[in-house]
Amino acid sequence: MKRVIIIIVVIIAALGAIAYVLTNNKKKNEAKTAFIAEGGGAVAVRVADVVKKVVDLDFSVNGTFAPKQELNFLSENTGRVSKIFVDEGSRVNKGQVLARIDAEIINTDRETAEATYQNALRDEARYKSSYETGGVTQQQLDQVKLSTQNAKLRLQASQRKLNDANIKSPINGIINKRYIEVGAFVTGTPGTQLFEIVDVSKLKLKVTVNESQVANLKIGDQIDIKSSVFPTEKFSGKVTFIAAKADATLNFPIEIEVANNAKSSIKAGMYGTAIFNFPKQAPSILVPRTSFVGSVSSNQVFVLDKASNTSKLRKVVSGRILGDNVEILEGLNEGETVITSGQINLAEGSAVTIVK
Numbered sequence: 001m002k003r004v005i006i007i008i009v010v011i012i013a014a015l016g017a018i019a020y021v022l023t024n025n026k027k028k029n030e031a032k033t034a035f036i037a038e039g040g041g042a043v044a045v046r047v048a049d050v051v052k053k054v055v056d057l058d059f060s061v062n063g064t065f066a067p068k069q070e071l072n073f074l075s076e077n078t079g080r081v082s083k084i085f086v087d088e089g090s091r092v093n094k095g096q097v098l099a100r101i102d103a104e105i106i107n108t109d110r111e112t113a114e115a116t117y118q119n120a121l122r123d124e125a126r127y128k129s130s131y132e133t134g135g136v137t138q139q140q141l142d143q144v145k146l147s148t149q150n151a152k153l154r155l156q157a158s159q160r161k162l163n164d165a166n167i168k169s170p171i172n173g174i175i176n177k178r179y180i181e182v183g184a185f186v187t188g189t190p191g192t193q194l195f196e197i198v199d200v201s202k203l204k205l206k207v208t209v210n211e212s213q214v215a216n217l218k219i220g221d222q223i224d225i226k227s228s229v230f231p232t233e234k235f236s237g238k239v240t241f242i243a244a245k246a247d248a249t250l251n252f253p254i255e256i257e258v259a260n261n262a263k264s265s266i267k268a269g270m271y272g273t274a275i276f277n278f279p280k281q282a283p284s285i286l287v288p289r290t291s292f293v294g295s296v297s298s299n300q301v302f303v304l305d306k307a308s309n310t311s312k313l314r315k316v317v318s319g320r321i322l323g324d325n326v327e328i329l330e331g332l333n334e335g336e337t338v339i340t341s342g343q344i345n346l347a348e349g350s351a352v353t354i355v356k
Contacts, residue, residue, distance in 0.1 A: 042351035044353055045302075045346070045355065055281045063271070065205055066206055069199040072193055074190075074194065075194055078187045079102050079165070079186065084180065085099060088175050089174065090175045098194070113155040120152075174199070174200065179193045203257075205225060205237060207254050214242065214252040215320065219240065227273075285333075288340050289325060289326050290340045299316055304354075309352055311348070316329075
């Protein structure tokens, strides 16, 4: 009995839901019918006047500063760190010695390579003398020459390792992180991380812009930069990178190179605002984006013939898409009226009535 009651309740609930859906659909259809009926047999449409407006292209976007150069510096030699000449926060120049690896073993290898090379030179001289008197063959002389060349290359490699015992900075910058201490053992393969060096004398402000904004940008454009942390400071930059492809959010990544002030006030990771200013634009004819038949790419709109209250299909040339409006380059004149809704029911010469 209890099961029968539950089944009956479920059936009643299902019938109620179906009735609700049917009633809701009926109301929607009645609303559409009433909208068409307002035209008294003509197609009900909405319209907008064709006007000229001054287009303001200026905009600003926020982003984060990144160092123009940053380097995780790895060791190229194997050995024990004997001295460190810098600490975190130290400002360094390209070529400056940052640390030194114990060169005793490296120096021994270099001296051995030097002795081997000098011995090879003497052997080569003896073989040349013997060759001239017929004591050795050309093949034997060539083999000695090859040994001399190999000994020279080993000497050059040993000298390079000895030079690399003095670890030098490859860029100008600031020691942001030091990973080694005196006495630490470092390896050359794979290289042990020694220092993180960043150069903040110039920074990159990374921002994203939309499709209508990126269309007005080019490499080399000068941009005003503001920092909320230093509101009284003035910074400027230039566009150095514009992505050729939009990201997952359909925006385009932009990079702006910014010159830091003498105090290097801006730090990598801070927020900044790029202010894009453009010359004042001449007034342009603008129409709502919904005026187009199908889509903007169709370049077709319906114009209202005010004398006969009919629709006229007009071919136009569209320009920039500016938010909800589209610039019209050819095909429309100021003062005309375009139809912005109801185009799906229109044809050339259809009678229309305006719904406000």
